[in-house]
Amino acid sequence: MSAVQRERLRAGPLVACAIPWIVLLTLPLWPAPIAVPEYWITLLDYIGLYSIVAVGLVLLTGIGGMTSFGQAAFVGLGAYSTAVLTTQYGLSPWIGLVAGIVVTTLAAALIGAVTMRLSGHYLPLGTIAWGLSLFFLFGNLDWLGKYDGINGIPALGVLGWTLDSGRRMYVLIWIVVAVAMLSVRNLLDSRSGRAIRALRGGGAMAEAMGVDTARLKIAIFIHAAVLASLSGFLYAHLQRAVNPTPFGLNYGIQYLFMAVVGGVSHVGGAVLGAAVLTVLQDWLQSVLPRWLGSNGNYEIIVFGVLMIALLQFARDGLWPMVARFVERPRRARRFAAGAALPTRAKPADAEAVLVVDAIRKTFGGLVAVNDVSFRVAAGEIVGLIGPNGAGKSTTFNLVSGALAASGGAIHFRGERIDGRPARKIAARGIGRTFQHVKIMPRMSVLDNVALGAHRRAGAGIWRSMLRLDRHDEARLLAEAARQVERVGLGAHLDDEAGSLALGQQRVLEIARALCADPVLLLLDEPAAGLRFQEKQALARLLRKLSDDGMSILLVEHDMDFVMNLTDHLVVMEFGTRIAEGTPDEIRTNQTVLDAYLGGVE
Numbered sequence: 320m321s322a323v324q325r326e327r328l329r330a331g332p333l334v335a336c337a338i339p340w341i342v343l344l345t346l347p348l349w350p351a352p353i354a355v356p357e358y359w360i361t362l363l364d365y366i367g368l369y370s371i372v373a374v375g376l377v378l379l380t381g382i383g384g385m386t387s388f389g390q391a392a393f394v395g396l397g398a399y400s401t402a403v404l405t406t407q408y409g410l411s412p413w414i415g416l417v418a419g420i421v422v423t424t425l426a427a428a429l430i431g432a433v434t435m436r437l438s439g440h441y442l443p444l445g446t447i448a449w450g451l452s453l454f455f456l457f458g459n460l461d462w463l464g465k466y467d468g469i470n471g472i473p474a475l476g477v478l479g480w481t482l483d484s485g486r487r488m489y490v491l492i493w494i495v496v497a498v499a500m501l502s503v504r505n506l507l508d509s510r511s512g513r514a515i516r517a518l519r520g521g522g523a524m525a526e527a528m529g530v531d532t533a534r535l536k537i538a539i540f541i542h543a544a545v546l547a548s549l550s551g552f553l554y555a556h557l558q559r560a561v562n563p564t565p566f567g568l569n570y571g572i573q574y575l576f577m578a579v580v581g582g583v584s585h586v587g588g589a590v591l592g593a594a595v596l597t598v599l600q601d602w603l604q605s606v607l608p609r610w611l612g613s614n615g616n617y618e619i620i621v622f623g624v625l626m627i628a629l630l631q632f633a634r635d636g637l638w639p640m641v642a643r644f645v646e647r648p649r650r651a652r653r654f655a656a657g658a659a660l661p662t663r664a665k666p667a668d669a670e671a672v673l674v675v676d677a678i679r680k681t682f683g684g685l686v687a688v689n690d691v692s693f694r695v696a697a698g699e700i701v702g703l704i705g706p707n708g709a710g711k712s713t714t715f716n717l718v719s720g721a722l723a724a725s726g727g728a729i730h731f732r733g734e735r736i737d738g739r740p741a742r743k744i745a746a747r748g749i750g751r752t753f754q755h756v757k758i759m760p761r762m763s764v765l766d767n768v769a770l771g772a773h774r775r776a777g778a779g780i781w782r783s784m785l786r787l788d789r790h791d792e793a794r795l796l797a798e799a800a801r802q803v804e805r806v807g808l809g810a811h812l813d814d815e816a817g818s819l820a821l822g823q824q825r826v827l828e829i830a831r832a833l834c835a836d837p838v839l840l841l842l843d844e845p846a847a848g849l850r851f852q853e854k855q856a857l858a859r860l861l862r863k864l865s866d867d868g869m870s871i872l873l874v875e876h877d878m879d880f881v882m883n884l885t886d887h888l889v890v891m892e893f894g895t896r897i898a899e900g901t902p903d904e905i906r907t908n909q910t911v912l913d914a915y916l917g918g919v920e
């Protein structure tokens with residue numbers, strides 16, 4: 320391929336992406352006879368303003384899995400901040416913009432610290448609660464003009480231009496839409512983006528990969544709130560007046576509708592949803608009274624019916640239907656491998672890596688783990704076995720930090736780790752897999768595995784949004800690719816993780832754990848669901864890892880697999896350790912045969 324051809328190939332997608340934006344941004348400038356009427360420009364202004372809020376919701380709700388009905392209140396914070404400063408203190412709107420961002424950030428940090436801890440239906444209820452509170456605050460404060468609001472907000476001025484009409488505000492609004500979309504796109508295609516996607520499903524997996532989920536949730540909550548606040552700032556200077564109505568719960572619900580209708584997990588869906596709902600609402604408001612012969616909020620009823628139909632027939636929203644025309648097919652990830660990521664110091668031969676000392680866990684009156692002790696040495700493979708309900712998974716979860724112990728102590732490489740959060744334990748060098756596989760099925764195998772290296776590269780949210788993370792990202796992806804090859808999934812690097820067979824998904828989890836450069840691997844039933852050949856391949860892999868000095872603690876029901884693989888076994892029954900020894904010793908141990916193996920054989 321010639322250099323020119325290569326250049327064309329590279330430029331192709333950029334041009335394809337730039338053309339619609341150039342068309343969109345120049346709409347108000349089109350001359351007669353194709354001049355766009357004022358009505359459509361105004362409608363597009365509002366679609367742009369709503370899109371900015373909906374893009375934030377894609378990040379927060381669609382990707383992060385946190386449903387918010389309260390975004391309209393943040394729009395209000397942005398709008399009122401600039402309204403007060405420009406009309407009551409005569410300050411520049413740009414100071415109003417900065418003030419709006421600061422006020423929104425502080426409010427979102429405070430509200431997020433409380434509500435983002437909630438889960439299930441408590442979270443949406445929490446967002447409704449603060450959405451209502453802020454709405455009534457706007458309507459009751461004298462200095463905000465109560466329900467009459469604030470009038471006489473000045474027009475924005477940019478580079479000597481006064482943006483005193485919808486037509487003049489248009490370009491600024493759509494530039495902000497483009498920047499909002501780009502920031503969220505960049506963020507999602509990064510180390511932080513992988514962590515945000517991993518928040519879905521409760522965050523236990525993300526914590527085990529070293530992600531500080533509480534901090535990350537607040538960070539994306541603030542990001543979504545600041546986008547809403549930007550929309551509010553633009554709204555205030557477009558309308559030149561504010562009152563509480565557009566910042567109430569109804570609008571909060573509409574923003575969520577827009578994101579869901581468009582396709583809540585797609586950035587492009589936010590704009591599509593905002594456009595469809597705004598045009599539809601406008602059209603219904605004009606035609607329904609004529610058709611029905613009376614005035615009323617009939618469009619809300621029609622909306623409700625349409626939403627139910629949409630949720631029934633297109634749960635992913637409208638975006639997937641248009642995506643095939645406007646989105647490029649997913650390309651294989653390409654990265655120039657940089658310097659290898661730093662690795663941690665490995666333990667000396669025979670060092671006791673893990674020391675579990677009389678660990679205990681009670682659930683109410685039930686003693687699930689009863690003063691259990693054992694050790695795992697460097698390079699040793701230890702199996703934790705026992706009948707159902709014996710307390711194996713609970714012990715496993717105590718070591719990984721998913722559960723807090725009720726008594727006893729756990730030391731890892733000489734440091735006490737019981738009572739520490741899972742992410743801190745992961746950071747010290749304990750990697751884990753899950754009994755019920757926890758992967759991100761729509762992401763590639765490579766991206767799934769790269770999540771494991773979350774703690775090994777430092778690019779944060781800001782650098783990711785500004786695309787300054789490419790060097791770190793390349794190193795991280797190169798490491799992930801190395802681990803994918805190591806476990807034998809190299810042929811599936813760019814496949815969707817959800818398309819793999821269950822056995823391969825379990826192996827993917829091992830690669831993800833390896834990506835953290837662990838010293839100890841905790842594997843929860845790694846052979847479950849694997850075929851004979853796959854089990855043999857897995858055993859070879861684990862033996863090889865152990866030869867390289869990796870310590871492995873595994874919970875497993877498959878006795879053949881365990882007996883042929885492990886160096887040492889700990890047998891539990893009713894929460895108590897009933898035996899410990901080599902596989903040969905355990906095979907002939909009468910207590911074990913009576914309690915467990917006898918029943919199996």
Ligand SMILES: Nc1ncnc2c1ncn2[C@@H]1O[C@H](COP(=O)(O)OP(=O)(O)OP(=O)(O)O)[C@@H](O)[C@H]1O
Nearest residue numbers: 682685686687705706707708709710711712713714
């Ligand atoms: N979160 C919990 N709350 C209350 N009881 C629990 C909880 N988790 C486990 N238990 C109980 O603790 C005991 C040990 O359970 P655990 O899951 O650790 O056993 P296990 O040996 O891993 O079993 P299996 O092989 O079936 O996975 C069981 O009686 C179980 O019902």
